[in-house]
Amino acid sequence: DAGVIQSPRHEVTEMGQEVTLRCKPISGHNSLFWYRQTMMRGLELLIYFNNNVPIDDSGMPEDRFSAKMPNASFSTLKIQPSEPRDSAVYFCASSHLQGIGNQPQHFGDGTRLSIL
Amino acid sequence: DQQVKQNSPSLSVQEGRISILNCDYTNSMFDYFLWYKKYPAEGPTFLISISSIKDKNEDGRFTVFLNKSAKHLSLHIVPSQPGDSAVYFCAASTWGTSGSRLTFGEGTQLTVNP
Numbered sequence: 001d002a003g004v005i006q007s008p009r010h011e012v013t014e015m016g017q018e019v020t021l022r023c024k025p026i027s028g029h030n031s032l033f034w035y036r037q038t039m040m041r042g043l044e045l046l047i048y049f050n051n052n053v054p055i056d057d058s059g060m061p062e063d064r065f066s067a068k069m070p071n072a073s074f075s076t077l078k079i080q081p082s083e084p085r086d087s088a089v090y091f092c093a094s095s096h097l098q099g100i101g102n103q104p105q106h107f108g109d110g111t112r113l114s115i116l
Numbered sequence: 117d118q119q120v121k122q123n124s125p126s127l128s129v130q131e132g133r134i135s136i137l138n139c140d141y142t143n144s145m146f147d148y149f150l151w152y153k154k155y156p157a158e159g160p161t162f163l164i165s166i167s168s169i170k171d172k173n174e175d176g177r178f179t180v181f182l183n184k185s186a187k188h189l190s191l192h193i194v195p196s197q198p199g200d201s202a203v204y205f206c207a208a209s210t211w212g213t214s215g216s217r218l219t220f221g222e223g224t225q226l227t228v229n230p
Contacts, residue, residue: 004159033218043160043205043220056217091159104150105218107159 002026004108006092012114018080021111024073025094033105034067034077035091043091049075050097082115089113119143120208122221130229135193137224139206142187146208150218151180151191154203163204164191196228 005024013019025032033048047057052069060067064083069075079086089110096103120141129135137151147168152160166173166180166189173180179192193200203225207218 042222045217045219048217093159104162104165106162107152109157109159 004092004094004106006090006108006111008111009109010112010114012116013082014116015084016081017115018078019082019086019113019115021077021090021092021113023075023077023092023108025075025092026106027073028096029094029106030072030097031095031105032069032075033093033095034075035093035107037089037091037110046077084115087113087115118222119146120206120219120221122204122206122224124224125222126225126227128227128229129196131198132195135191135196135200135226135228137191137193137204137206137226139189139191139221140187141189141208143208143219144187145210146219148209149180149182149189150207150209151178152205152207152220153200154205154223160205193226196226198228198230201226201228 004026007022011019030051034046035043036046037043044059046059047067048055049069052072065079067077089112091107091110093105093107095105122139150165151163153163154160164175164178164180166182168184171182177193182189203223205223206221209218
């Protein structure tokens with residue numbers, strides 16, 4: 001079975017540019033999560049969706065960050081404008097919605113983002 | 117406020133011996149705990165989990181122990197193998213109808229020496 005698919009794997013861009021990260025969750029999963037990993041803060045949750053609806057975006061650092069999930073098989077995380085401090089590895093994860101049992105989250109391989 | 121803490125950034129063990137990774141948490145509302153393993157340039161991979169109604173869960177070479185009174189969990193790997201060398205994250209969540217929000221520890225780099 002295909003796992004969580006993220007694209008691109010690497011992104012290098014200049015400060016001020018718009019960055020769009022993409023995620024395809026595992027088919028049948030109805031919860032989707034965006035995480036950011038940095039040396040300073042470790043793995044931190046940015047936002048998550050249940051059944052395509054954003055549930056908790058309290059981890060989104062500021063208004064420059066936005067996330068959408070237009071359908072069950074696709075989500076985007078957008079940064080506009082990007083800044084050097086946004087450089088990090090961004091992970092997407094998916095799972096079955098909790099409530100039918102605790103289900104572990106399955107992670108993609110991440111997008112390594114470098115803002116120059 | 118670091119609600120999930122892994123105090124050892126690194127651990128080195130000999131092949132065949134036991135590896136013990138530790139994790140402490142502060143939020144008494146956490147009732148579901150997981151361990152993930154992460155290799156470089158890959159995403160975290162789910163390893164094993166335990167709910168708060170249990171104190172032990174075993175899966176092959178991996179056993180997770182939970183001490184609720186101490187707010188402490190540990191992962192035992194026995195016997196350790198060189199392929200187990202990776203960063204191990206513990207994570208905690210609460211069981212709720214709004215979904216599982218995981219809080220991760222900082223990770224422990226395990227190195228298993230041949």
